[in-house]
Amino acid sequence: MTPTSSATPWTCPFCPLLCDGFALEARDGGVPALVGSDCTRARAALARFGAAAATPAIDGQAASLDAALDAAARLLAGARQPLFAGLGTDIDGARALYPLTCATGAISDAASGEALMHGLRALQDRGQFTTTLAEVRNRAEIVVCFGGSPREAMPEIWRRIGIGELLVPQREVVFVGSPADAALAGLPGVTTTSIPLEGDLFDTVALLSACTAQRRVHAPAAIAALAERLRAARYAALLFEPARLPAQGMLIVEALNQVVTHLNRSTRAGLLPLGGVDGSSSVNQTFTWLSGLPLRSRAGPLGLEHEPLRHETTSLLARGDVDALLWVASFGSEPARPATDVPTVVIGGPGVAAPAKGVFLPATTPGIGGIGHLFRTDGVVALPLEAVRDDGLPGVADLAKALTARVKALKS
Amino acid sequence: MSSLRIRNGRVVDPVHGTDAVRDLGIRDGRIVEIHPQEAVGEEIDATGCVVMAGGIDLHSHIGGGKVNLARMLLPEDHRLNRDPIALPTNPLELASCGHCTPGTLATGYRYAEMGYTAAFEPAMLAANARHAHMEMGDTPILDHGAYVMLGNDELFLQLLAEGKDFQFIRDYVGWTINASKALGVKVVNPGGISAFKFNQRKLDVDEEHVHWRVTPRAIVHTLAKALRELGVPHPLHIHGSNLGVAGNIESTLATIDALDGLPAHLTHIQFHAYGTEGPKKFSSAARQLAEAVNANPNISLDVGQILFGQTVTASGDTMRQHANADLGTPRKWIGADIECDAGCGVVPFKYREQSFVNALQWLIGLEIFLLVDDPWRVVMTTDHPNGAPFTTYPHLIRLLMDKSFRDEQMAKLNPDAVAMSSLGSIKRELSLNEIAIMTRAGPARLLGLADRGHVGVGAAADIAIYREDANRETMFTAPDHVFKDGVRVARQGVITATPTGGTHFVEPVYDKGIEKLLEKYAHEHLAVAPRHLVIGHDELCRCCNGGKLLPAACFETAAN
Numbered sequence: 014m015t016p017t018s019s020a021t022p023w024t025c026p027f028c029p030l031l032c033d034g035f036a037l038e039a040r041d042g043g044v045p046a047l048v049g050s051d052c053t054r055a056r057a058a059l060a061r062f063g064a065a066a067a068t069p070a071i072d073g074q075a076a077s078l079d080a081a082l083d084a085a086a087r088l089l090a091g092a093r094q095p096l097f098a099g100l101g102t103d104i105d106g107a108r109a110l111y112p113l114t115c116a117t118g119a120i121s122d123a124a125s126g127e128a129l130m131h132g133l134r135a136l137q138d139r140g141q142f143t144t145t146l147a148e149v150r151n152r153a154e155i156v157v158c159f160g161g162s163p164r165e166a167m168p169e170i171w172r173r174i175g176i177g178e179l180l181v182p183q184r185e186v187v188f189v190g191s192p193a194d195a196a197l198a199g200l201p202g203v204t205t206t207s208i209p210l211e212g213d214l215f216d217t218v219a220l221l222s223a224c225t226a227q228r229r230v231h232a233p234a235a236i237a238a239l240a241e242r243l244r245a246a247r248y249a250a251l252l253f254e255p256a257r258l259p260a261q262g263m264l265i266v267e268a269l270n271q272v273v274t275h276l277n278r279s280t281r282a283g284l285l286p287l288g289g290v291d292g293s294s295s296v297n298q299t300f301t302w303l304s305g306l307p308l309r310s311r312a313g314p315l316g317l318e319h320e321p322l323r324h325e326t327t328s329l330l331a332r333g334d335v336d337a338l339l340w341v342a343s344f345g346s347e348p349a350r351p352a353t354d355v356p357t358v359v360i361g362g363p364g365v366a367a368p369a370k371g372v373f374l375p376a377t378t379p380g381i382g383g384i385g386h387l388f389r390t391d392g393v394v395a396l397p398l399e400a401v402r403d404d405g406l407p408g409v410a411d412l413a414k415a416l417t418a419r420v421k422a423l424k425s
Numbered sequence: 426m427s428s429l430r431i432r433n434g435r436v437v438d439p440v441h442g443t444d445a446v447r448d449l450g451i452r453d454g455r456i457v458e459i460h461p462q463e464a465v466g467e468e469i470d471a472t473g474c475v476v477m478a479g480g481i482d483l484h485s486h487i488g489g490g491k492v493n494l495a496r497m498l499l500p501e502d503h504r505l506n507r508d509p510i511a512l513p514t515n516p517l518e519l520a521s522c523g524h525c526t527p528g529t530l531a532t533g534y535r536y537a538e539m540g541y542t543a544a545f546e547p548a549m550l551a552a553n554a555r556h557a558h559m560e561m562g563d564t565p566i567l568d569h570g571a572y573v574m575l576g577n578d579e580l581f582l583q584l585l586a587e588g589k590d591f592q593f594i595r596d597y598v599g600w601t602i603n604a605s606k607a608l609g610v611k612v613v614n615p616g617g618i619s620a621f622k623f624n625q626r627k628l629d630v631d632e633e634h635v636h637w638r639v640t641p642r643a644i645v646h647t648l649a650k651a652l653r654e655l656g657v658p659h660p661l662h663i664h665g666s667n668l669g670v671a672g673n674i675e676s677t678l679a680t681i682d683a684l685d686g687l688p689a690h691l692t693h694i695q696f697h698a699y700g701t702e703g704p705k706k707f708s709s710a711a712r713q714l715a716e717a718v719n720a721n722p723n724i725s726l727d728v729g730q731i732l733f734g735q736t737v738t739a740s741g742d743t744m745r746q747h748a749n750a751d752l753g754t755p756r757k758w759i760g761a762d763i764e765c766d767a768g769c770g771v772v773p774f775k776y777r778e779q780s781f782v783n784a785l786q787w788l789i790g791l792e793i794f795l796l797v798d799d800p801w802r803v804v805m806t807t808d809h810p811n812g813a814p815f816t817t818y819p820h821l822i823r824l825l826m827d828k829s830f831r832d833e834q835m836a837k838l839n840p841d842a843v844a845m846s847s848l849g850s851i852k853r854e855l856s857l858n859e860i861a862i863m864t865r866a867g868p869a870r871l872l873g874l875a876d877r878g879h880v881g882v883g884a885a886a887d888i889a890i891y892r893e894d895a896n897r898e899t900m901f902t903a904p905d906h907v908f909k910d911g912v913r914v915a916r917q918g919v920i921t922a923t924p925t926g927g928t929h930f931v932e933p934v935y936d937k938g939i940e941k942l943l944e945k946y947a948h949e950h951l952a953v954a955p956r957h958l959v960i961g962h963d964e965l966c967r968c969c970n971g972g973k974l975l976p977a978a979c980f981e982t983a984a985n
Binding site for chain 2: 022108112141144305307318384386395
């Protein structure tokens, strides 16, 4: 795990764990090499950084940065209701994008907005009790994973929460609704269990909640036994990935919070959501502190409006409720841009396609070509991102500031 | 930068013992002598106005994780009944809303409109320090700083439990202040946040932490001593044991005793001054507290006054917030165990005039303001937003300065609570000079900010010019002019400029040998690389939105 001499310490921006214990070896013009980890997700993301940087473009034709910024500003300033979506950027980018949303009255939504809203809507209705990576590492005797092994999307998860370390000599890792992760087999002090769903995940979690509250319900023995083990443990951590939850997933989050609430009446437990990918939770936090309201809000004619359901990218585009799209995807790992005829400005990282109609502004990636900050999955720890090479591209913040100045000039 | 003369105002400057009509000169952001005949860029006729240094809020939850969680928890706080909050009409303001936890932008605007020019976040977690600095950096106009939380981090408790040399622990405290770029240190429910992670539900001052077997008494004493030896100007900021619990005056007095004469600041003391008398076993202990404070010159305090209405309590005290969660309105709350470092609890509250407990809390707060003799040791706070949002300060000032208004308000309260309080018999009305002490001169002195909180030559030109009004609430709501470092930032309640504020912090000297321990601890227990434990100057500057870095000087001690 010790970095080689030519490698530099690196903070990986490509998954919400923000691993900062590995290193990156920059290679001239080539794909930077990850040192100290076999993380498939990081390697896949890094593989996009081999090609030469893209250039600004208008309607698919190469253009100067100034001309592209002018065209993008005209497009956004002329729109009646723009949508800022994707929002794949870091805190610096978000700080600069917010004034642009104010100047244009844009609605803001992240590419993983649906997953973000599962947690946020549950929070708004009932609250939450969460824990963090180091707490789980030092305390959790039982770790319960709902809806699948988190290692599939976050290959370093077990190391990050210390599974197999002897800080907690005996740990049980429980998989609800999926087989036990084979990677845990043989780790010292670790036992694994798999519990099948009873009905769907909604039903299963509701039953678990009832059992932890010691209500009289007819629950399968495995669920009742899990509730007992949770109640007997000194500290339990409940892990789930918002991105894996089905529609109305907020109800599952709410029920998981209830499990934690019941447990905390007699012992200790916390929820650890694993999400906020591609900067979405960082942008959400930043917009929240600046404006008071989270994503899926806009500074509209009536005032600051937050609409966690109505301000959703796909349906806004499908209904024709927006007449311009600013798509921000500076990591390159974001999902593909939704297909739309709406005039589009793309601020994109490596591998992000320029729109056939509209403006393309290439941006550097925080943590590769630019410095920056992101929040880790627990929402508490914000880490600095190091730049590992100079690609000469502006950051999202630079572009957003330039656009804001131009939009203001056009509107004055 | 052009020069400015403020002519003929009543200058109230307790630091220099001034309460007189005179002129004030400003050049290049500083207070200067300007000859009466000298031409100036601008002259303001302040006849009929009171001129003070800008207000300083030494304890206001303006930035960081729990504040942002409170915003997310309460989208209803960011609406006006069912409607969205209208956009600002002032082109200098960006859209930002919220009543008890406004967005950072609105926080800066609203503070500045009231004549405040600095606010300090009292509960910054080392694990969340970057975030806290970012939010403060995005709070326009105000200078800011934060107190880092210690005394619930497992490493400190372990060092104390293992009986490590005091110097070693002192160096760790110095390292933490430097790493997080803090202006001071706060301890919250000493040991209690950690104890709650081990499922302990109560921790008295002389009770042992169930795992580490150390007492809050030892934690408080060690931290207070460390800060004195490090020469940190702001003494230990203490949120004591048993917040909100009937009878907690015993814990508060025991905490004062634990200090053994070491300087300390007891924060939101209203929440820690409860007795157990009367039919409901809940009573005011303001007199006992005031006697102790009057007798112990090492103690300063801020009040944490409650005012009626909806607010939200945001605290690091997971243990007590968990216990209070079922009392919240609306019934939802947030808690967290955080990084072997600290915790947080966010519980919405609606303080009601007809509630016996809430009415008594209101009475106790005002009693404390009026019963402690030395205004230099009493700071005006509502513990924003925990007792009430900071926007209630003008109302609170009127309550303190106007006995008949106070009596009027008291008549609206739960009569059983009023009957148990001595507030009605307290005749004291605070003077403008005393208000100036409690809202700027005192806090500046307690924080070690030599060039703030007064209007002497050389001071920063942070100035508020209030038009005299017998109704002190009106007077303190929207001053005629507010200057920040010589720049006019508000005029009669309208923002006129939005400069980025500066960051106050201290850089105590400590033995760098401690870094080895921290590196080892990070590898063995934490979830961040050691290189990320420390915020450097460049990074602080980026977090704080490019605002000035304002390191405060430590005082000379035998140790450094």
